[in-house]
Amino acid sequence: MFNPVKLIKSLWWEYLSYFVPEKMEYEITGECKKCGKCCNYMYSFDTYTEKEFKIMQFLYPAYKRFYIKGKDEFGNFIFACKYVTKEGLCSVYEKRLPMCKKYPMKKIPYPADLHEGCGFTVHKKKFSDYLKK
Ligand code: SF4
Numbered sequence: 001m002f003n004p005v006k007l008i009k010s011l012w013w014e015y016l017s018y019f020v021p022e023k024m025e026y027e028i029t030g031e032c033k034k035c036g037k038c039c040n041y042m043y044s045f046d047t048y049t050e051k052e053f054k055i056m057q058f059l060y061p062a063y064k065r066f067y068i069k070g071k072d073e074f075g076n077f078i079f080a081c082k083y084v085t086k087e088g089l090c091s092v093y094e095k096r097l098p099m100c101k102k103y104p105m106k107k108i109p110y111p112a113d114l115h116e117g118c119g120f121t122v123h124k125k126k127f128s129d130y131l132k133k
Pocket residue numbers: 031032033034035036037038039103104115117118119120
């Protein structure tokens with residue numbers, strides 16, 4: 001049976017759905033414990049093969065500081081920087097790359113994981129958290 005209240009409610013929710021932000025942001029807070037894990041174990045979103053990595057290094061000579069350290073259980077390359085000391089500190093701190101200065105960003109558009117024991121925390125939000133706003 002036709003229910004006008006139900007229809008109005010549906011239209012109202014449909015209307016509200018246009019105001020749901022499409023881009024989710026995850027906040028990162030905390031401070032660096034200087035463990036050096038992020039300089040010793042890196043992943044790349046752009047590089048999938050050794051050849052592609054060499055091309056990247058050719059195009060961006062600053063990336064020559066990175067080398068392939070191994071592979072994880074899924075076959076993804078793990079990279080490391082040759083400038084990290086045994087103590088986990090940056091030996092070229094004043095000349096580190098912009099990406100190093102920005103790491104970790106204050107907000108990211110995906111629910112990433114940081115290294116175990118890292119002093120920073122990604123505040124992962126569920127969809128229901130956005131509905132509460
Ligand atoms: S993994 Fe986290 S705590 Fe360790 S050096 Fe990197 S940012 Fe700092």
